[in-house]
Amino acid sequence: MESAIRYLPLRLSARFIPVWRRNLLVWRKLAIASILGNIADPLLYMLALGYGIGSMIGDVGGMSYVAFIGTGMVCQSAMFTSSFEGMYSAFSRMHVQRTWEAIINAPIALDDVMLAEWIWCATKAVMSTTAILIVIQVLGFGHTWLALWILPLGFLVGLCFGAFGLVMNALAPSYDFFTYFFTLVLTPMLLFSGVYFPVDQMPAWLASIAGALPLKHAIDIARPLMLGRFPDDVLLHVAVLLAYAIAAYYVALVLTRRRLLK
Amino acid sequence: MNDTAIPVGVRAPGIAGVREPQQVVRVRELRKRYGNVEVVRGLSFEIRRGECFALLGPNGAGKTTTLRCCLGLIDPDGGSIELVGEPVPKAAREARIRVGVVPQMDNLDPDFTVRENLLIYGGYFRLRRNVLDERIPRLLEFAGLAGKAEMSIRTLSGGMKRRLTLARALINDPELLILDEPTTGLDPQARHLIWDGLRQLLKQGKTILLTTHFMDEAERLATRLAVIDHGTMIACDTPRALLDAHVEPEVVEVYGEAARTWAESRGRPLATRLEVAGETAFCYASDAAPLLADLATHAGVRYLHRPANLEDLFIKLTGRELRD
Numbered sequence: 236m237e238s239a240i241r242y243l244p245l246r247l248s249a250r251f252i253p254v255w256r257r258n259l260l261v262w263r264k265l266a267i268a269s270i271l272g273n274i275a276d277p278l279l280y281m282l283a284l285g286y287g288i289g290s291m292i293g294d295v296g297g298m299s300y301v302a303f304i305g306t307g308m309v310c311q312s313a314m315f316t317s318s319f320e321g322m323y324s325a326f327s328r329m330h331v332q333r334t335w336e337a338i339i340n341a342p343i344a345l346d347d348v349m350l351a352e353w354i355w356c357a358t359k360a361v362m363s364t365t366a367i368l369i370v371i372q373v374l375g376f377g378h379t380w381l382a383l384w385i386l387p388l389g390f391l392v393g394l395c396f397g398a399f400g401l402v403m404n405a406l407a408p409s410y411d412f413f414t415y416f417f418t419l420v421l422t423p424m425l426l427f428s429g430v431y432f433p434v435d436q437m438p439a440w441l442a443s444i445a446g447a448l449p450l451k452h453a454i455d456i457a458r459p460l461m462l463g464r465f466p467d468d469v470l471l472h473v474a475v476l477l478a479y480a481i482a483a484y485y486v487a488l489v490l491t492r493r494r495l496l497k
Numbered sequence: 498m499n500d501t502a503i504p505v506g507v508r509a510p511g512i513a514g515v516r517e518p519q520q521v522v523r524v525r526e527l528r529k530r531y532g533n534v535e536v537v538r539g540l541s542f543e544i545r546r547g548e549c550f551a552l553l554g555p556n557g558a559g560k561t562t563t564l565r566c567c568l569g570l571i572d573p574d575g576g577s578i579e580l581v582g583e584p585v586p587k588a589a590r591e592a593r594i595r596v597g598v599v600p601q602m603d604n605l606d607p608d609f610t611v612r613e614n615l616l617i618y619g620g621y622f623r624l625r626r627n628v629l630d631e632r633i634p635r636l637l638e639f640a641g642l643a644g645k646a647e648m649s650i651r652t653l654s655g656g657m658k659r660r661l662t663l664a665r666a667l668i669n670d671p672e673l674l675i676l677d678e679p680t681t682g683l684d685p686q687a688r689h690l691i692w693d694g695l696r697q698l699l700k701q702g703k704t705i706l707l708t709t710h711f712m713d714e715a716e717r718l719a720t721r722l723a724v725i726d727h728g729t730m731i732a733c734d735t736p737r738a739l740l741d742a743h744v745e746p747e748v749v750e751v752y753g754e755a756a757r758t759w760a761e762s763r764g765r766p767l768a769t770r771l772e773v774a775g776e777t778a779f780c781y782a783s784d785a786a787p788l789l790a791d792l793a794t795h796a797g798v799r800y801l802h803r804p805a806n807l808e809d810l811f812i813k814l815t816g817r818e819l820r821d
Contacts, residue, residue: 253617253620253621253623254621256620257606257617257620260609260613260617261606261608261609264608332604332606332607333600333602333603333604334604334606336600336602336604337600337604337605337606337618337665338621339570340568340570340593340598340600341593341618341621341622341669342590342591342593342594342621342622343590343621344590496570496571496572497531497571
């Protein structure tokens, strides 16, 4: 009986909205600190590496190195923001503050709470994507309306890594557990997806592994957009990101039901 | 709590077209198993409109599991549940629209103020802003938090948090209030305030289901109570009837090192029932006079004569050994 319920497919309903709104209202109270936190790190990397290394190597992939790394940073920050939200923030709400427990005593199901958290992770990814895009525009590295397509891309990256974060959240005994995800998933993702250098600089075997990484597919969409070109194979890249997102969310949902509904 | 501030109206029984069943909760043959352990084993009870029904039992007796099943948060392995007329878990969400819950552990939203906590929680019930703006001040007054609407949750005392949690549970004007150990961890003053609040709600016609392991809580509030242990019901009736049926009316407690020897040599024949726990002897009798007369001749033995209470009933029915 219990397993039948646990493995039910995703149930989507608009009831997630008040829960999503709750997260938005909390965020609003700390919005400035949150935005600064989102921008500061990528901005520092972009400036230091972009100008520092960029001055030695000139253009990379048809764009200045600052713009090259800036585009990588946009995707990277969507990844970090949503992972962080799915892990640390969701864990606070689920485990530490027991906010979810309060919510599911109201006429809202755990599935609705999970959907709200998932969409919220993606929302935060869009926020940080927006912030960094603005910085890039202000610095004058991107100059095309096509770059606006990076915002929905940020949402998709947020769905993908937010879901990964929620899987970790469902398994976590404490905050320390999330360190594994940084070491084993996020850091390799950051280094081998073409954030700092083109993937084709790596040996073939490594490049083919990189081809399976979701962040690489996000970057493959983002870079041409920043150059004012429509990217190739958009459908493939979007499909890979969506597949990761939905599969991971389903796992997160099953694991969370198992953790809380017992 | 403030008597003048009644937060929510009495639901008029039998409004035309609305079927109001007398039974607000119906649990039949409820079963729940975790691995090899069956924690709820065929539990049945019914709660009538306007009653305060207490589930009593030692830790691990299955109280919280029963509540979670009733709310549709976990699926039972057997039996049937009807909550405010809705079948659970099938229509659990519809049922929860008309139920308020005070959980065992505080889970107020620490990022919001007192007022925002009620406002956000009302949003989970899809209550309109004008309804909430009208309800919240009255609920805050009811909870004795009228001047504290803009305070942060982090600055509230334990008692205030509990009262706010109770107010939060009333945001949807529920027919049934479910409280899981509502006063655990509170000091006596704070506890009495919660009890006053609950009595007011009963006066308004609300139905209450609570779990507790405080006997005085059950004694003061419950119209009926059920003692459960190891997932089954041991007894269920009004407090008075349970005492009459299971426990001798008078108790003499004898303390100190001499208690055991006195109890074995003198007390046992004089008492109807006698239990020794550590350095205390509990003598149960329908007439304590012979016990007291004998004790009077033993200078230096400390003792207390009192009427039997629910604690005696509880210990008799569930034993003295410690539970975890």
